[in-house]
Amino acid sequence: MKVAIVGGGISGLGAAWELMQHGHEVTVFEQEERLGGKLQTTTIDTVQVELGPDSYLRRNPSANELLDHLALSEISPAASKALLYTSTGTEPIPAGLNLGTPLRPQQAMANHLVPPSARLRAAIGALMPSLWPSGPSDDLGAIVANRYGRRWADANVEPLVGGINANTIYGLSAQTSAPSILHAPPPAPSSGAAATPAFGAPSGGLSILINQLQDALLAGGCTIVTGSPVQSIERRGPSDVLITTPAASYASQRLLLALPADQSASLLGPLFNEGHSLLSTIHYSSVSMLISYSKEVLPSRLLEVSGILVARDLGLLTTAVSIASNKWPGWTAQAGTLLRISTGSLYDRRHLRMADTELLEALTLEANQILDHQLPTTWNRIVRWNRSFPHFRPYHAQLIAKLDADLFDRFHGDIGVTGAYINGSGIPTCIATARSRAQQLVSA
Numbered sequence: 001m002k003v004a005i006v007g008g009g010i011s012g013l014g015a016a017w018e019l020m021q022h023g024h025e026v027t028v029f030e031q032e033e034r035l036g037g038k039l040q041t042t043t044i045d046t047v048q049v050e051l052g053p054d055s056y057l058r059r060n061p062s063a064n065e066l067l068d069h070l071a072l073s074e075i076s077p078a079a080s081k082a083l084l085y086t087s088t089g090t091e092p093i094p095a096g097l098n099l100g101t102p103l104r105p106q107q108a109m110a111n112h113l114v115p116p117s118a119r120l121r122a123a124i125g126a127l128m129p130s131l132w133p134s135g136p137s138d139d140l141g142a143i144v145a146n147r148y149g150r151r152w153a154d155a156n157v158e159p160l161v162g163g164i165n166a167n168t169i170y171g172l173s174a175q176t177s178a179p180s181i182l183h184a185p186p187p188a189p190s191s192g193a194a195a196t197p198a199f200g201a202p203s204g205g206l207s208i209l210i211n212q213l214q215d216a217l218l219a220g221g222c223t224i225v226t227g228s229p230v231q232s233i234e235r236r237g238p239s240d241v242l243i244t245t246p247a248a249s250y251a252s253q254r255l256l257l258a259l260p261a262d263q264s265a266s267l268l269g270p271l272f273n274e275g276h277s278l279l280s281t282i283h284y285s286s287v288s289m290l291i292s293y294s295k296e297v298l299p300s301r302l303l304e305v306s307g308i309l310v311a312r313d314l315g316l317l318t319t320a321v322s323i324a325s326n327k328w329p330g331w332t333a334q335a336g337t338l339l340r341i342s343t344g345s346l347y348d349r350r351h352l353r354m355a356d357t358e359l360l361e362a363l364t365l366e367a368n369q370i371l372d373h374q375l376p377t378t379w380n381r382i383v384r385w386n387r388s389f390p391h392f393r394p395y396h397a398q399l400i401a402k403l404d405a406d407l408f409d410r411f412h413g414d415i416g417v418t419g420a421y422i423n424g425s426g427i428p429t430c431i432a433t434a435r436s437r438a439q440q441l442v443s444a
Contacts, residue, residue: 413444
C-alpha cells in the first residue's frame, strides 16, 4: 500500500519504520532541510550538546527496540542525584518515589521536603489510597492533592511532573500525563541488585538515532522529501489522497499527519471543520534553554549531581538546571562544566518577551544563585522551542477518541493523525503511538 507521512520528527519516522517492516511503499515529507524535529545533537567548540531532549525513559521499551533494530549502543546517565532548589536552599530529591508520589508510608514519613503533618497525611494516602479514590476526575493536581495532601503535591510532584510537561499539574490530565500515579506499581522488593537505570540515550547523541533511522528507511526503499512543506491535501475518492508541495503533487492511498496539532488542523481545515475545531483546542507551551560552558569545574559538593529542579513558588525564570557534564561526561572532550538551564511553561511566558541577551543574563544570574557558585563562562547559546509541549487538559483521551471517530467517519480510514499531542510527548511514547497508528491506518 502507498502511504504518505507528513512530518519527519520521531513520530513520522517511527511510523515510517513500522510501515516499512510490513512492505508498504512510504513517502515522508518534512518542511525543514533536516529530519528529527526537536531531537538535535550538535557540537560547539568540541563539546557535544543536545539542543532538545537529552534522553528517554526506559520504562517504555519502544526507544530501546528501535535502538536494537538499528544496532545502536545505549548509555545511561553517569550521575543521577537530583536536587530541588527551595527558599531554604538545595535539598536532595527523595529516591524511589513514583513521579513524586510515595509507594510506601515509610517513604512519606522520611520525606524532608514537607513538614511532619504533611508527611503523615501522605503516609496515610500511601497506606490506604482507597480512602481517596480519584473518582471521575482526570485532574492530576486535584487527584494528588486529594490523596496525599496539597503540601505534598506542591513540594514533590509539581516541580517534577510540572517540569516534565512545561506546565502545572493542576488542570493536567492524569490519564495522559502520569498514568502510573493513577495505577501505581507495587513497591519493588528490596535487594542488593543494582537498580535498572531509568533513563537512556544512544551513544553519540539522539541525532545518531535519527541519522541511522533515516539511512535504514532509505535503504529499505522509503522516499524522503525534505525542505518541501505540504501546502494542501485532498481526498479525491476511496484510497486516493493527493498531497501538494511547492515542487509537485503526490498521489497516495493513505495519509498520516505526524505534525503538531495546529499544523494538522491547518491542513485538515479545508476538508474537515470538526477536526480543525478539535485540534485547535490543544494548546502548547513554549520553552527556552541557555546552554552554557565553562572551562572551570564545579565544587566537589556538586560533582555527583545530575540536575537541580526549581520550586515553582520562588517565582524564578529558571525551571531546572541540568549539569550535563556530570550527567553525560562523554559530551565533553575536556575538563569543564556544561549546563543546560531551562525556562518557560504554559503559564510562564516571560522568556518570550525577552531578547536573547537579556534572557542569557537573567538565566546566568539565576544559575549562579541556584548552584551557589559563580562560573566564568567560555561560551553560551540560547535555544528556543516555541509551541513545543502539548497541554493535556483533563479528559484529553476522550478528545482524541472523538477526533479519531470523526476522522474515520469523514475519510473512511484513508487519513489519520499521530504526534506528541496524542498520548504524551516522551520519545518512547511518540514512537509507540506512531507505530500503533500506522498499523491502524493500513488495516482500515
